[in-house]
Amino acid sequence: MKSLVAYFSAEAGTTRKVAENLAADVSADIFEISPVTPYSEADLKWTNPIARCNREKLGRKDIPIARKIQNWEDYDTVYLGFPIWYYGAPNVIFTFCKDYNWAEKKIYIFATSGGSGIGKTAEKLAPFVKGGKIMDARRVTAAEDLSDWK
Numbered sequence: 001m002k003s004l005v006a007y008f009s010a011e012a013g014t015t016r017k018v019a020e021n022l023a024a025d026v027s028a029d030i031f032e033i034s035p036v037t038p039y040s041e042a043d044l045k046w047t048n049p050i051a052r053c054n055r056e057k058l059g060r061k062d063i064p065i066a067r068k069i070q071n072w073e074d075y076d077t078v079y080l081g082f083p084i085w086y087y088g089a090p091n092v093i094f095t096f097c098k099d100y101n102w103a104e105k106k107i108y109i110f111a112t113s114g115g116s117g118i119g120k121t122a123e124k125l126a127p128f129v130k131g132g133k134i135m136d137a138r139r140v141t142a143a144e145d146l147s148d149w150k
Protein backbone atom coordinates (compact mmCIF):
# COMPACT_ATOMS: atom_id res chain seq x y z
CA MET A 1 0.00 0.00 0.00
CA LYS A 2 1.04 3.56 -0.60
CA SER A 3 0.98 6.89 1.23
CA LEU A 4 -0.29 10.22 0.01
CA VAL A 5 0.46 13.77 1.10
CA ALA A 6 -2.55 15.93 0.17
CA TYR A 7 -2.12 19.60 0.89
CA PHE A 8 -3.60 23.05 0.39
CA SER A 9 -1.40 26.14 0.38
CA ALA A 10 -2.58 29.61 -0.55
CA GLU A 11 -0.59 32.47 0.85
CA ALA A 12 3.16 32.04 0.67
CA GLY A 13 3.73 28.36 -0.09
CA THR A 14 4.58 27.68 3.56
CA THR A 15 2.43 24.55 3.73
CA ARG A 16 3.58 23.47 0.24
CA LYS A 17 7.18 23.43 1.37
CA VAL A 18 6.40 21.29 4.42
CA ALA A 19 4.26 18.97 2.27
CA GLU A 20 6.99 18.50 -0.34
CA ASN A 21 9.64 17.76 2.27
CA LEU A 22 7.35 15.37 4.15
CA ALA A 23 6.47 13.52 0.91
CA ALA A 24 10.17 13.04 0.22
CA ASP A 25 10.84 11.93 3.81
CA VAL A 26 8.06 9.31 3.91
CA SER A 27 8.23 8.33 0.19
CA ALA A 28 4.64 9.39 -0.42
CA ASP A 29 2.82 10.59 -3.53
CA ILE A 30 1.78 14.22 -3.38
CA PHE A 31 -1.46 15.95 -4.39
CA GLU A 32 -2.16 19.66 -4.28
CA ILE A 33 -5.71 20.54 -3.27
CA SER A 34 -6.37 23.39 -5.73
CA PRO A 35 -9.65 25.31 -5.67
CA VAL A 36 -11.29 25.68 -9.09
CA THR A 37 -10.92 29.42 -8.53
CA PRO A 38 -7.48 30.09 -7.02
CA TYR A 39 -7.19 32.60 -4.20
CA SER A 40 -5.82 36.01 -5.19
CA GLU A 41 -4.01 38.19 -2.68
CA ALA A 42 -7.17 40.30 -2.31
CA ASP A 43 -9.21 37.14 -1.65
CA LEU A 44 -7.02 36.40 1.38
CA LYS A 45 -7.11 39.86 2.96
CA TRP A 46 -8.93 38.86 6.11
CA THR A 47 -8.72 42.44 7.41
CA ASN A 48 -11.27 43.31 4.71
CA PRO A 49 -14.71 42.19 5.96
CA ILE A 50 -15.99 41.47 2.45
CA ALA A 51 -12.87 39.64 1.21
CA ARG A 52 -13.57 36.20 -0.29
CA CYS A 53 -12.02 34.36 2.68
CA ASN A 54 -14.37 36.07 5.14
CA ARG A 55 -17.44 35.57 2.96
CA GLU A 56 -16.66 31.87 2.56
CA LYS A 57 -16.04 31.47 6.26
CA LEU A 58 -19.32 33.10 7.27
CA GLY A 59 -21.28 31.25 4.57
CA ARG A 60 -19.70 27.90 5.51
CA LYS A 61 -19.30 27.48 1.78
CA ASP A 62 -17.97 24.40 0.06
CA ILE A 63 -15.07 25.21 -2.24
CA PRO A 64 -15.04 23.23 -5.51
CA ILE A 65 -11.70 21.49 -6.10
CA ALA A 66 -10.03 21.37 -9.51
CA ARG A 67 -8.94 17.72 -9.78
CA LYS A 68 -9.95 14.42 -8.24
CA ILE A 69 -7.52 11.76 -7.04
CA GLN A 70 -8.09 8.79 -9.36
CA ASN A 71 -6.25 6.09 -7.42
CA TRP A 72 -7.54 6.91 -3.93
CA GLU A 73 -7.98 3.20 -3.10
CA ASP A 74 -4.21 2.67 -3.45
CA TYR A 75 -3.51 4.68 -0.31
CA ASP A 76 -3.70 3.37 3.22
CA THR A 77 -2.15 6.48 4.80
CA VAL A 78 -3.04 10.08 4.03
CA TYR A 79 -1.08 13.04 5.36
CA LEU A 80 -3.38 16.06 5.16
CA GLY A 81 -1.77 19.51 5.31
CA PHE A 82 -3.13 23.05 5.25
CA PRO A 83 -2.70 26.53 6.73
CA ILE A 84 -4.74 27.31 9.84
CA TRP A 85 -7.52 29.72 8.88
CA TYR A 86 -9.63 31.19 11.66
CA TYR A 87 -8.20 28.75 14.21
CA GLY A 88 -9.09 25.69 12.14
CA ALA A 89 -9.02 24.00 8.73
CA PRO A 90 -9.97 26.12 5.68
CA ASN A 91 -13.36 25.36 4.10
CA VAL A 92 -11.67 23.73 1.09
CA ILE A 93 -10.29 21.04 3.43
CA PHE A 94 -13.80 20.16 4.60
CA THR A 95 -14.86 19.96 0.92
CA PHE A 96 -11.89 17.71 0.17
CA CYS A 97 -12.74 15.40 3.06
CA LYS A 98 -16.37 15.14 1.93
CA ASP A 99 -15.26 14.10 -1.57
CA TYR A 100 -13.57 10.81 -0.56
CA ASN A 101 -14.21 7.58 1.29
CA TRP A 102 -11.96 7.50 4.37
CA ALA A 103 -12.75 3.97 5.55
CA GLU A 104 -9.61 2.17 6.74
CA LYS A 105 -7.33 5.17 6.09
CA LYS A 106 -4.74 6.28 8.60
CA ILE A 107 -4.80 10.07 8.73
CA TYR A 108 -2.04 12.41 9.86
CA ILE A 109 -2.92 16.09 9.99
CA PHE A 110 -0.37 18.90 9.81
CA ALA A 111 -0.93 22.63 9.68
CA THR A 112 1.15 25.78 9.40
CA SER A 113 -0.02 29.01 10.98
CA GLY A 114 0.93 32.53 11.91
CA GLY A 115 1.10 31.40 15.51
CA SER A 116 -2.14 29.64 16.44
CA GLY A 117 -1.89 26.07 17.67
CA ILE A 118 -3.70 23.08 16.18
CA GLY A 119 -6.54 23.56 18.72
CA LYS A 120 -9.66 21.54 17.94
CA THR A 121 -8.85 21.28 14.23
CA ALA A 122 -8.74 17.48 14.15
CA GLU A 123 -11.88 17.06 16.28
CA LYS A 124 -13.79 19.32 13.88
CA LEU A 125 -12.61 17.37 10.83
CA ALA A 126 -13.34 13.97 12.36
CA PRO A 127 -17.03 13.79 11.28
CA PHE A 128 -15.91 14.34 7.66
CA VAL A 129 -13.38 11.49 7.58
CA LYS A 130 -15.72 8.79 8.90
CA GLY A 131 -14.19 5.34 9.10
CA GLY A 132 -10.68 6.76 8.98
CA LYS A 133 -8.39 6.90 11.98
CA ILE A 134 -6.77 10.23 12.88
CA MET A 135 -3.36 9.16 14.21
CA ASP A 136 -1.99 12.60 15.04
CA ALA A 137 -2.54 16.29 14.35
CA ARG A 138 0.16 18.88 14.71
CA ARG A 139 0.97 22.50 14.03
CA VAL A 140 4.38 22.68 12.35
CA THR A 141 6.89 25.14 11.03
CA ALA A 142 8.91 22.60 9.00
CA ALA A 143 8.82 18.93 7.96
CA GLU A 144 11.45 18.25 10.62
CA ASP A 145 8.68 18.70 13.20
CA LEU A 146 7.17 15.48 11.77
CA SER A 147 10.28 13.33 11.77
CA ASP A 148 8.65 10.82 14.15
CA TRP A 149 5.92 10.13 11.52
CA LYS A 150 8.34 8.23 9.29
Ligand SMILES: Cc1cc2nc3c(=O)[nH]c(=O)nc-3n(C[C@H](O)[C@H](O)[C@H](O)COP(=O)(O)O)c2cc1C
Residues within 6 Å of the ligand: 008, 009, 010, 011, 012, 013, 014, 015, 016, 044, 045, 046, 053, 082, 083, 084, 085, 086, 087, 088, 112, 113, 114, 115, 116, 117
Ligand atom coordinates in the same frame (compact mmCIF):
# COMPACT_ATOMS: atom_id res chain seq x y z
C1 LIG B 1 -7.92 33.74 5.66
C2 LIG B 1 -6.76 33.46 6.59
C3 LIG B 1 -6.99 33.16 7.92
C4 LIG B 1 -5.93 32.88 8.79
N1 LIG B 1 -6.20 32.56 10.10
C5 LIG B 1 -5.14 32.31 10.93
C6 LIG B 1 -5.38 31.96 12.31
O1 LIG B 1 -6.51 31.85 12.78
N2 LIG B 1 -4.30 31.77 13.11
C7 LIG B 1 -3.00 31.87 12.64
O2 LIG B 1 -2.05 31.67 13.40
N3 LIG B 1 -2.77 32.16 11.33
C8 LIG B 1 -3.79 32.39 10.47
N4 LIG B 1 -3.52 32.67 9.16
C9 LIG B 1 -2.12 32.64 8.68
C10 LIG B 1 -1.75 31.33 7.99
O3 LIG B 1 -2.15 30.19 8.76
C11 LIG B 1 -0.22 31.20 7.79
O4 LIG B 1 0.30 32.34 7.17
C12 LIG B 1 0.11 29.94 6.97
O5 LIG B 1 1.42 29.49 7.30
C13 LIG B 1 0.03 30.16 5.47
O6 LIG B 1 0.36 28.97 4.77
P1 LIG B 1 0.44 28.94 3.17
O7 LIG B 1 1.57 29.85 2.74
O8 LIG B 1 0.75 27.50 2.85
O9 LIG B 1 -0.88 29.37 2.63
C14 LIG B 1 -4.58 32.94 8.30
C15 LIG B 1 -4.36 33.27 6.95
C16 LIG B 1 -5.42 33.52 6.09
C17 LIG B 1 -5.14 33.87 4.65
